Amino acid sequence: MDNLITLVNKIQRACTALGDHGEESALPTLWDSLPAIAVVGGQSSGKSSVLESAVGKDFLPRGSGIVTRRPLVLQLHKIEGGKEYAEFMHLPRKRFEDFAAVRKEISDETDRETGRTKAISSVPIHLSIFSPNVVNLTLIDLPGLTKVAVEGQPDTIVQDIDNMVRSYIEKPNCIILAISPANQDLATSDAIKICREVDPKGDRTFGVLTKIDLMDKGTDAVDILEGRSYKLQFPWIGVVNRSQADINKSVDMIAARRREREYFVNSPEYGHLADRMGSEHLGKVLSKHLETVIKSRIPGLQSLINKTIAELEGELTRLGKPIANDAGGKLYTTMEICRVFDQIFKEHLDGIRPGGDKIYGVFDNQLPAALKRLQFDKYLSMDNVRKLITEADGYQPHLIAPEQGYRRLIESCLVTIRGPGEAAVDAIHAILKEMVHKSINETTELKQYPTLRVEVGNAAVEALERMREESKKAAMQLVDMECCYLTVEFFRKLPQDVEKGGNPTHSIFDRYNDAYLRRVGSTVLSYVNMVCAGLRNSIPKSVVYCQVREAKRSLLDHFFTELGRMEVKRLSNLLNEDPAVMQRRSNLAKRLELYRSAQSEIDLVAWAK
Ligand SMILES: Nc1nc2c(ncn2[C@@H]2O[C@H](COP(=O)(O)OP(=O)(O)OP(=O)(O)O)[C@@H](O)[C@H]2O)c(=O)[nH]1
Numbered sequence: 273m274d275n276l277i278t279l280v281n282k283i284q285r286a287c288t289a290l291g292d293h294g295e296e297s298a299l300p301t302l303w304d305s306l307p308a309i310a311v312v313g314g315q316s317s318g319k320s321s322v323l324e325s326a327v328g329k330d331f332l333p334r335g336s337g338i339v340t341r342r343p344l345v346l347q348l349h350k351i352e353g354g355k356e357y358a359e360f361m362h363l364p365r366k367r368f369e370d371f372a373a374v375r376k377e378i379s380d381e382t383d384r385e386t387g388r389t390k391a392i393s394s395v396p397i398h399l400s401i402f403s404p405n406v407v408n409l410t411l412i413d414l415p416g417l418t419k420v421a422v423e424g425q426p427d428t429i430v431q432d433i434d435n436m437v438r439s440y441i442e443k444p445n446c447i448i449l450a451i452s453p454a455n456q457d458l459a460t461s462d463a464i465k466i467c468r469e470v471d472p473k474g475d476r477t478f479g480v481l482t483k484i485d486l487m488d489k490g491t492d493a494v495d496i497l498e499g500r501s502y503k504l505q506f507p508w509i510g511v512v513n514r515s516q517a518d519i520n521k522s523v524d525m526i527a528a529r530r531r532e533r534e535y536f537v538n539s540p541e542y543g544h545l546a547d548r549m550g551s552e553h554l555g556k557v558l559s560k561h562l563e564t565v566i567k568s569r570i571p572g573l574q575s576l577i578n579k580t581i582a583e584l585e586g587e588l589t590r591l592g593k594p595i596a597n598d599a600g601g602k603l604y605t606t607m608e609i610c611r612v613f614d615q616i617f618k619e620h621l622d623g624i625r626p627g628g629d630k631i632y633g634v635f636d637n638q639l640p641a642a643l644k645r646l647q648f649d650k651y652l653s654m655d656n657v658r659k660l661i662t663e664a665d666g667y668q669p670h671l672i673a674p675e676q677g678y679r680r681l682i683e684s685c686l687v688t689i690r691g692p693g694e695a696a697v698d699a700i701h702a703i704l705k706e707m708v709h710k711s712i713n714e715t716t717e718l719k720q721y722p723t724l725r726v727e728v729g730n731a732a733v734e735a736l737e738r739m740r741e742e743s744k745k746a747a748m749q750l751v752d753m754e755c756c757y758l759t760v761e762f763f764r765k766l767p768q769d770v771e772k773g774g775n776p777t778h779s780i781f782d783r784y785n786d787a788y789l790r791r792v793g794s795t796v797l798s799y800v801n802m803v804c805a806g807l808r809n810s811i812p813k814s815v816v817y818c819q820v821r822e823a824k825r826s827l828l829d830h831f832f833t834e835l836g837r838m839e840v841k842r843l844s845n846l847l848n849e850d851p852a853v854m855q856r857r858s859n860l861a862k863r864l865e866l867y868r869s870a871q872s873e874i875d876l877v878a879w880a881k
Pocket of ligand 1: 313314315316317318319320321322334338339340415416482483484485486511512513514515516517519
C-alpha cells in the first residue's frame with residue numbers, strides 16, 4: 273500500500289516542476305485532484321511542532337511573526353535503515369544531511385520568492401525527507417492564520433493568508449489537519465473556525481490538540497479529545513510537543529517523542545486514551561487515512577488523466593510537430609510544408625477550391641470587352657487613311673495598289689491590341705497572386721513558422737512575376753507576328769477594281785478620291801477585325817500556357833533550388849517558430865509526459881490492487 277503514497281508524492285513533485293500547483297493555470301491540473309494533507313492553524317498554535325515531531329527532526333524556521341510565508345509541501349519517505357536526509361525540489365541532486373541547513377534553505381527560498389519582505393506567496397516549496405523514522409506521508413504546511421497585520425506587513429496580509437489557506441483546504445481532495453492549542457478556548461480556535469466553513473460535516477478534518485501540557489491546573493481536554501465539545505468524524509488526537517524551553521535546550525526529538533508517550537500513559541486524565549494520542553499515533557492515522565483516500569480516488573484520477581491526455585494530444589496536434597534538429601530533417605519539413613501549400617494552390621486552380629473561374633472571367637468578359645473598346649474605325653477615318661497612304665507612297669505614288677499604305681494602316685490598328693493583351697496578362701497575374709495569399713492562409717502548417725510563411729509567399733509571388741513577364745512577351749509576340757506578316761489569302765480574295773467594272777487606268781488623282789479611300793479603309797477594318805478575332809482566342813491560350821500552366825507546374829521550383837543550397841543556419845531561421853507557440857508546445861509536451869507517466873504508474877497500482 274505504501275506505493276500509493278509514493279505514487280502521489282511522485283506526481284505532486286512532477287506537478288510542481290511544471291508549475292502545476294493548482295491555480296492560475298489554463299490547463300486542467302492534476303495537482304488539484306491529488307489527495308493531500310494540509311496543516312492549518314492560528315499563529316503559534318503548534319503547526320511546526322506537529323510537523324517536526326512527525327518527522328522527528330528540527331528543520332522548520334522558527335521566529336516571531338509570520339515565519340511560514342510559502343506553502344511547504346513536505347513529503348515523508350520511509351527508508352529501511354541508512355542515514356536520514358532531505359532534498360529540495362528546487363535543488364535537485366543536493367542532499368541535505370544537516371537539518372539546520374534545511375531550515376536555512378527553507379527560509380532563503382521563501383525570501384527568493386517573496387523578497388525579504390513579510391509578504392506571502394502561494395508558490396510551494398517542495399521538501400522530501402527520507403528517514404527510517406517516518407511514515408510515508410505528504411503534508412502541506414501553510415502560513416498561520418492571523419488576526420492583525422504587524423509592522424512591515426501589508427494591511428491585506430490577514431485576508432491574503434486566509435485566501436491562500438482556503439485555496440488549499442476548500443478542495444474536496446484536501447484532508448485538513450486542524451491544529452488548536454489546548455490552552456485556549458476551542459471556540460476561539462482559528463483552525464476550527466475555518467474548517468467549520470469549508471468542511472461543515474467534518475468529513476475530512478482531523479482535529480489535533482496541542483499544548484495539552486500547558487493547560488491551566490485543574491482543567492483538562494478530555495471533553496474535546498472524546499469528541500464531546502466539538503464532534504468530528506475522526507477522533508481528536510492530542511499531542512505534547514517540545515516547549516520553547518526544550519527547543520532552546522535542543523532537546524532531542526526522539527527523546528521528546530518518548531516523553532510525550534510517557535506523558536499520556538502516566539497521566540491520570542488521559543491514560544485511558546494513551547493508545548490514540550501522541551505524534552507517532554497521529555502520523556500513523558494520517559498515513560493510513562491518506563492511503564484509503566488515494567485508493568478511493570484512483571478511478572477518478574484515471575479518468576481525469578485519460579481525458580487530459582486526449583486534450584493535450586489534441587492541442588499538440590493543432591500546434592503542429594516540433595522541428596527536427598538536423599539539416600536533412602529541417603529540409604524535409606520545409607519541403608513537406610511547401611508541398612502542402614503547392615497542393616492547395618493547385619486545388620484553387622483546378623476548381624477543388626474556389627477562384628479558378630475568375631481566370632475564365634478575364635478571357636470571356638474582360639478581354640473581349642477591352643478589344644471591343646478599341647474602335648479601329650477611328651484610325652480608319654478618311655483623313656487618316658489618306659494621310660497614311662500618302663506618307664507611305666512617299667515621292668513615288670503607288671501604281672496599282674497602296675501596298676505600303678495598307679501595311680501602315682493595318683499595323684497602326686493592330687498595335688492597339690497590345691493594351692488589352694497586357695491588361696489580360698496583368699489581370700491573370702492579380703488573380704494568381706490572390707490565390708497564393710489564400711493558399712498561404714489555408715496552409716495550417718505555415719501558421720507555425722512565420723518566417724517560412726513570408727519566404728514562401730515572396731518566392732511564389734516572385735515566380736508569378738517572372739511568369740507575368742514571359743506571358744507579356746508571348747502575348748506581345750502574337751500581336752507583333754500579326755503585324756509583320758499579313759494573311760495573303762485575305763487580300764487575294766479581294767475583288768479587284770477591274771472585276772468590279774472599274775477602269776484600271778484611273779488617273780493618279782482618282783486613286784485618292786473618297787470612294788477609293790473608303791474602300792481601302794473598309795478592307796483594312798475587315799482584315800483587322802479578322803486578326804482581332806484570332807487574337808481574342810490565341811491570347812488566352814498564350815496566357816494559360818505562360819502563367820496558369822506554369823504556376824501549376826513550377827510555382828516553387830526556384831525556391832526549392834535555393835533551399836537545396838541553403839546553410840543549416842538559414843534553414844533553421846526559416847523554421848523559426850513564434851516563440852509563444854514554441855513555449856506552449858514545450859509546456860504541453862512536458863505536461864503530457866507527466867500525465868502519461870502518471871497514467872502508467874496509476875494503472876500499475878490499480879492492477880496490483
Ligand atoms: N509546552 C508546549 N509547547 C508547545 C507545544 N506545541 C508548541 N509549543 C510551543 O509553542 C510555540 C509555537 O509553536 P510552533 O510549532 O512554532 O507554532 P506554529 O503554529 O508553527 O507557529 P507559526 O509558524 O509562527 O504560526 C513554540 O515555542 C513551541 O515550542 C506543546 O504541545 N507544548
